[in-house]
């Protein structure tokens with residue numbers, strides 16, 4: 001059942017129709033708990049609040065799969081504005097980008113050139129840029145783009161997903177590149193990825209421990225307290241310096257734990273997505289954890305004094321009907 005629910009939400013995250021509609025509708029279903037608004041000025045305030053608590057941030061200008069080069073160029077312009085804001089406000093903050101937002105799905109060389117424009121400005125401001133890892137169909141291309149960029153820039157790194165069998169080899173090859181380790185958020189085939197959570201978790205811990213023993217900076221990105229506790233012990237036992245790693249979590253998730261880790265003196269970074277293109281990101285978060293769906297439903301259906309709202313029921317029914325039509329059409 002969990003797998004079916006996961007697949008449905010991942011399917012919804014990929015729906016071009018729903019993604020484009022959601023941009024017009026604005027936030028609903030409680031998405032604002034996990035997405036920090038739509039404006040740069042708003043997100044700057046969020047970063048300042050977290051920085052004041054000793055938490056650094058990484059900003060993600062939400063969006064994926066540019067439909068044409070014009071859209072990718074607009075995304076680049078927005079990202080450059082974010083870099084200016086980080087520098088102007090002297091925020092403790094770096095950037096996360098998705099290459100399909102910058103045209104990887106259209107033209108690889110165009111995407112490399114676009115990234116170079118971004119890295120040029122980021123380098124001037126001494127800001128690190130992390131390339132998020134997307135679905136496996138973009139994996140090789142993403143690593144190729146990274147290689148091309150690394151010929152010229154050091155302020156760029158990427159993500160390794162522990163659900164991939166090949167993660168160990170790729171991590172070894174990228175041993176001098178700053179890396180974020182995650183479990184992996186997409187639906188991947190058993191040809192390339194572990195399907196069992198225990199395998200994914202075990203692999204995550206192996207990858208993280210391997211990196212922690214090396215010299216290059218690693219971001220350990222998970223909300224999983226079991227993994228975090230095991231790695232905290234490992235760090236203590238091996239006397240690993242806190243300038244070699246950080247823990248990362250997504251904005252809006254386990255806020256108490258985020259602050260506790262920072263208070264305990266662990267370097268901590270919150271990944272903050274913001275912008276109008278929230279739907280795909282939000283659906284992937286719902287796919288990850290049934291409890292997130294409960295939170296979403298509660299938020300969508302009830303007011304704070306527990307009264308049933310009417311419009312979300314109508315909107316929800318409309319989405320469900322649209323989703324059913326989308327899947328039915330796809331199946332034919």
Ligand SMILES: Cc1cc2nc3c(=O)[nH]c(=O)nc-3n(C[C@H](O)[C@H](O)[C@H](O)COP(=O)(O)OP(=O)(O)OC[C@H]3O[C@@H](n4cnc5c(N)ncnc54)[C@H](O)[C@@H]3O)c2cc1C
Nearest residue numbers: 132133159182183184185221222223224248249250253271
């Ligand atoms: C900072 C960051 C960046 C990411 N970047 C990418 C990326 O570039 N590419 C990509 O594919 N994926 C990315 N992801 C998503 C990642 O791959 C996982 O899909 C996602 O983090 C869920 O896995 P998890 O490790 O957090 O733990 P899960 O496997 O979701 O949870 C494990 C256990 O932790 C506990 N737990 C988890 N969440 C909560 C909660 N909210 N409250 C209470 N308990 C909880 C529960 O006991 C749960 O069973 C990123 C994740 C983070 C945190």
